[in-house]
Amino acid sequence: MAESINDVKHRIASTKNTRQITTAMQMVSTSKLSQIQKHSVAYEEYVSRVKAVVMHLAQSHLLDSLNSSSNANSQKNGKTAYLVVTSDRGMVGSYNSNVIRETNNFIKEHTPNEDDYIILAVGSNGADFYKKRGANVAYEYNDVSDVPTFKEIQEIVKTVTSMYDDGVFSKLYVCYTHFVNRVSSTFRAEKMLPMDSEAFKEDASNDIKPAEINAEYDIEPDESAVLDVVLPQYAESLVFGAILDAKTAEHSSSSSAMKSASDNANDLISSLELRYNRARQAAITTEITEIVGGQEALKH
Template identity: 70%
Template sequence: MAESMNDVKHRIASTKSTRQITEAMQMVSTVKLNRIQAHTVNYNQYVSKVKSVIAHLAQSDLLEDNKPSSQDSKNAKKKTAYIVISSDRGMVGSYNSNVIRGTNEFIEKHTPNTDDYMILAIGGSGADFYKKRGANVAYENRTVSDVPTYTEVQGIVKTITSMYNDGIYTDLYICYNHFINRISSDFRAEKLLPMDKDSIQSSMDEKDSGQAGSDVKVKNLIEDYDIEPSAKAVLGVVIPQYAESLMYGAILDAKTAEHASSSTAMKSATDNADDLISSLELKYNRARQAAITTEITEITGGQEALNQ
């Protein structure tokens, strides 16, 4: 059944209202994206220095003496934890589906047995997804802001690292979407714990590739040097800072990708609304023209009938 003119007119008004919403959401996401990108520039200067110190420690094999006692037992069952960073809201395009799909593929490859891993969810979408599927969600956080501060992440890091120190899990990976540009992102899964030379080098290779001015090169560093007051004291300060920097950087990166995805999705929705409005207006004008033509024909026919 053909739509009436009133139906088409109502659809035009409804689509215009939706367009106003999507356009406003696009503007908000763009503002958030610009803010977090400016925030990330300042963070990169700090984390570069932390990486340099950790690279020295890794090259000198000091990190090998930093395993918690709960992890030293050869008989301890290996348990892997995956930090999954997702959004707390929808309307972010394929952002959540990409990170969840990438995480599932990574888990299937490394720990196919569901009893051997747990999920540490940062973001409601990931937490809800894995809870519905019966996964072991050992930790979740839904309070990370759109432009997260370092203080926010410190609380998350302390909770997650204390779980590691208590032997709740033996290996830790962080899974998130890496921001490439405003229209694309790439899934990443990086090992955080335990820290060893290979995992740190791998992390630096991934994060520093393509970054101009990066001066962290483990293989060219001096292996032996004196430490004051002691290696243990230095590790006690630097290791938590490195863990915080990696996690904070991943959250910043993921949030940047989230805002970019949201902005792109809302722009696409706005463009689709424009196309639909144009199509409906054309349909409405044609229907109105046909109605006018019909009225003129009826009037002309009636006039001719009177003249006969």
């Protein structure tokens, strides 16, 4: 019985240590979530402005004429690329499994033939998943900062757009987890390339309604000069916004997962303490019984 009590006591101490770790990790994730939300709020206004301008151009069919003339080389391949944003670490609940599952469903719906698509992975979890299953992982970027900087994302955008211009793929979707609030996130797959009017029809996440947009433009010095400035900004803003959004959802998921782990540890500690008290009580009762029995034996 004494050994059993010691075992339970050891499990209580071990679980309390685990609770301390998960509670600390929850506090860290919550702090990171607060930091990145401040960046996200400020960035949303910029993104909405850039999207509005590009949507104007799309409705004016300037993007369609640009794609037909300048992207002929990229259209030869015909493959679709999926830029999948996951985390580089674990202990984020179902964050990674959800975005990978939803991405796989999206891929099956749009490109069921494995030879027709490639994977561009941002985050080691997604890269490892697809490489283990023999998928064509054409690009991998790991160790994105907890609060990503625009400079980081420019490297990703530059590589991806170069691959598109070189004809590695002809269509690109950005697949990531959209942060709704601290208890809810949703999957998104946004078409980034080619930048044409069709891309905006597929972008269900757009908050700007076509009815609010006036598509008439007076352009100076010319169309190509405007597009040369606006389109790179749009590509960068879309990818940066997606990764920033995904990182926000990641920190939220991590915070929730660590809170659940701490709550489970509390429940386990309560259960173990009850078992420990019962075991002690049983041991004390046994000892008292043995003492009383010994005294009665001495009387005879």
